[in-house]
Amino acid sequence: MIVEMFRKPTKWSVMKQLIFKDIDDLIIGSLGIVAFISFFVGGVVTIQTALNIDNPLIPKSLIGFATRQSIILEFAPTFMSIIMAGKVGSFITSSIGTMRVTEQIDALEVMGINSLNYLVFPKFIALMFYPFVISISMFLGIFGGMIACVYGGFASLDEYILGIQTQFDPFHVTYAFVKTIVFAFVLATIPSYHGYYMKGGALEVGKASTTSFVWTSVVIILLNYILTQMLLS
Amino acid sequence: MDQCGNHPFKLYTNPNAFKLMIEVKNLHKSFGNTEVLKGISTLFEKGKTNLIIGQSGSGKTVFIKCLLGLYNYEDGVISYDGKVFSELSEDQKRDLRSDIGMVFQGSALFDSMTIAENVMFPLKMFSNQSMSEMKDRVDFVLKRVDLIDAHDKMPSEASGGMQKRVAIARAIVNNPKYLFCDEPNSGLDPKTAIIIDNLIKEITEEYDITTVINSHDMNSVMEIGEKIVFLKNGLKAWEGSKETIFKTDNEVVTDFVYSSELMKKVRQMYIEEEQ
Numbered sequence: 001m002i003v004e005m006f007r008k009p010t011k012w013s014v015m016k017q018l019i020f021k022d023i024d025d026l027i028i029g030s031l032g033i034v035a036f037i038s039f040f041v042g043g044v045v046t047i048q049t050a051l052n053i054d055n056p057l058i059p060k061s062l063i064g065f066a067t068r069q070s071i072i073l074e075f076a077p078t079f080m081s082i083i084m085a086g087k088v089g090s091f092i093t094s095s096i097g098t099m100r101v102t103e104q105i106d107a108l109e110v111m112g113i114n115s116l117n118y119l120v121f122p123k124f125i126a127l128m129f130y131p132f133v134i135s136i137s138m139f140l141g142i143f144g145g146m147i148a149c150v151y152g153g154f155a156s157l158d159e160y161i162l163g164i165q166t167q168f169d170p171f172h173v174t175y176a177f178v179k180t181i182v183f184a185f186v187l188a189t190i191p192s193y194h195g196y197y198m199k200g201g202a203l204e205v206g207k208a209s210t211t212s213f214v215w216t217s218v219v220i221i222l223l224n225y226i227l228t229q230m231l232l233s
Numbered sequence: 234m235d236q237c238g239n240h241p242f243k244l245y246t247n248p249n250a251f252k253l254m255i256e257v258k259n260l261h262k263s264f265g266n267t268e269v270l271k272g273i274s275t276l277f278e279k280g281k282t283n284l285i286i287g288q289s290g291s292g293k294t295v296f297i298k299c300l301l302g303l304y305n306y307e308d309g310v311i312s313y314d315g316k317v318f319s320e321l322s323e324d325q326k327r328d329l330r331s332d333i334g335m336v337f338q339g340s341a342l343f344d345s346m347t348i349a350e351n352v353m354f355p356l357k358m359f360s361n362q363s364m365s366e367m368k369d370r371v372d373f374v375l376k377r378v379d380l381i382d383a384h385d386k387m388p389s390e391a392s393g394g395m396q397k398r399v400a401i402a403r404a405i406v407n408n409p410k411y412l413f414c415d416e417p418n419s420g421l422d423p424k425t426a427i428i429i430d431n432l433i434k435e436i437t438e439e440y441d442i443t444t445v446i447n448s449h450d451m452n453s454v455m456e457i458g459e460k461i462v463f464l465k466n467g468l469k470a471w472e473g474s475k476e477t478i479f480k481t482d483n484e485v486v487t488d489f490v491y492s493s494e495l496m497k498k499v500r501q502m503y504i505e506e507e508q
Contacts, residue, residue: 008324014357103341110301110413111355112330 001193005121008114015122022126026088030133033087034080038071038137041079042144045070050154060155064145064163069172071141077176078224080137081183084130085216089191092123093212096195097205105196120192130184131177138176175231182227183220190216254279254443255300255411260309262292262299269295270306271467280441282434282457284448287464288489293447294338296464297415300445301335302326313411331359334404334442336414336433340396342388348399349375349384355407374402378432394425398432405436412437412444418453430456451496454478463489479503 009015049066096119099105108115142164149160194212198204255277262270269292277283285293298304300311302318311318313329321329342351349371356367375381378398388396397417404412414433418426434457437444448454454461458475463486470485478490479500491497 008327011358098344102339102344103337104343106298106303107335107337107341107343109303110330110333110335111358112327112333113358114327 001116001120001196002189004114005116005124008117009121010113010118018118018122019125022122023129025091026123026126027129027133030084030087031136033083034133034137035140037083038076038080038140039144039147041075042067042071042141043148045075045141046145046148046154047152050149050152060159061163061166063149063155064160065166066163067145067149068142068164068168071145072138072172072176075141076134076137077179077183078220080134081180081187081220082217084133084183084187085191085213085220088127088187089212089216090209092188092191093195093198093209094205096120096192097198097208100196100198101201101205116196120188120196123192124185124188127184127188128181130187131180134176134180175227178231179224179227182223186216186219186223190219254314255445256310256312257300258310260296260299260306260311262295262304262306269467270299270309272309273464273467273469275462275469275472277443277445278460279443280437281459282437282444282446283460283462284446284454284458285462285464286448286454286458286489287470288449291464292467293449293464294415297413297445297447301333301413302330331355331407332410334407334409334412336397336400336404336412336417338416338419340388340393340400342396342399342403344388346388347384348380348386348388348391351388351399352402352406355403359407370406371402374406377405377436378402394421394429397421397425397429401429401432401436405440408440410442412442414444414446416447416449418448418450423452426450426452427456433457451490451493454490455499465489480507 010018046063046067050063053060053062096105099119105115105119108118146157146160146164149155150157155163191212194208194215198208257276258274260270260273261268273292273296285296287293295304299306306319316329318326318329342348343354346354349368352371352374353367356362356370360367362370372381375384378401380395380398380402383391383395383399388399391399401414401417404414412433417433418429421429430453433444433446436442446453446457455475458478461471461473461475461478462469463471465485471481471483473481478486481487491500
């Protein structure tokens with residue numbers, strides 16, 4: 001499928017519009033839910049960390065440090081990707097699957113259009129902007145933690161900011177973005193595969209969406225383990 | 234000899250072979266252990282409306298999808314203007330398909346585009362015309378199918394008959410050499426079905442294209458069937474024209490075509506008139 005996706009490319013004037021449309025659908029359209037979840041999960045991570053620090057010898061700045069590490073290393077790249085497998089992955093599978101069921105993919109093929117290139121390639125390119133979504137998730141997660149920390153009275157703003165600056169390792173951000181790019185590839189290909197090669201009717205479109213979510217999540221979790229082992233250990 | 238008494242090499246020894254548009258020889262197609270097409274041979278001529286008829290499950294849709302290359306077949310030869318389809322590279326097949334217009338059973342219009350955008354789609358993909366030229370061409374074909382007022386509607390807002398007409402407009406907008414229609418009037422009321430049939434026939438004659446239609450609608454057979462191929466259980470059981478179908482005494486054909494009392498009476502009247 002991936003090799004075929006790059007063969008006989010669609011006219012650039014048409015492809016450009018498809019890429020912009022998919023950036024709008026997959027990236028811009030996901031910002032709202034990503035912002036909402038990141039902000040509140042950041043807050044929850046902060047509160048839980050704060051509530052578990054009952055030893056007066058442990059500095060309050062640890063709250064900011066733990067929030068930053070959780071958000072950058074795991075929550076934003078991995079947890080968000082699982083959520084995106086549900087939102088973006090299901091959208092890709094169901095939209096391509098519906099086109100398969102209603103013979104729209106056959107119509108493209110009959111016209112002499114490489115349907116894989118026409119349908120999957122723009123999604124693949126659009127999801128290369130996925131690190132942008134994850135950057136926003138990281139920022140809002142840490143920001144949500146800060147609001148929860150300061151307004152919840154767990155630590156002062158200075159202590160929280162000191163925490164998020166403590167022992168900052170830029171490689172952790174690199175690690176997070178390497179994972180993000182790999183997950184973007186998974187998010188573009190597995191749901192497209194399940195939609196493009198599905199057979200049957202409307203019921204099967206629903207089943208294909210569920211299967212695609214399950215497999216995308218499983219692959220993300222496995223790759224998360226492998227990449228962490230390779231890059232951090 | 235095949236099931237219709239044709240010699241298997243007839244198509245290839247025909248001196249006019251390269252003037253004929255689509256040739257099919259001994260086509261076999263199976264799904265698992267089920268053989269759906271069991272060696273069909275026929276030819277579809279330029280400027281004619283060729284109908285493939287038969288009961289549901291007789292292999293009509295599989296046959297047309299094999300012709301279009303949407304299904305791979307195990308054995309047989311399909312050639313377009315003398316070019317053997319299976320010998321073409323993937324890119325050559327795609328180039329050939331840009332000369333093909335197809336009207337699908339469910340219309341297969343792109344949901345996310347307006348009617349005008351659907352019709353303009355093949356032009357955008359394959360022509361180098363300016364936007365104003367493309368708009369003029371879209372207006373022309375939409376006028377031709379009597380849908381000029383439906384320009385900005387979405388396919389979901391159009392009725393079944395309108396969707397079929399949009400599908401026809403999309404199929405002819407790029408001046409194809411071949412037009413395929415899979416059950417073009419299924420699910421339509423009789424009046425709209427006749428409008429669609431006549432539209433296809435007029436377009437075939439106007440543009441001198443080879444039209445192949447899958448149908449089990451007897452009205453279509455009697456109205457526009459210049460050449461009729463009757464399939465039964467994956468075999469070609471009969472072929473002829475709308476004139477000869479009245480006279481045939483092939484039991485398989487008469488069982489299917491004249492299964493209703495009305496059709497029996499029509500046939501009787503035709504034979505009496507002839508005598």
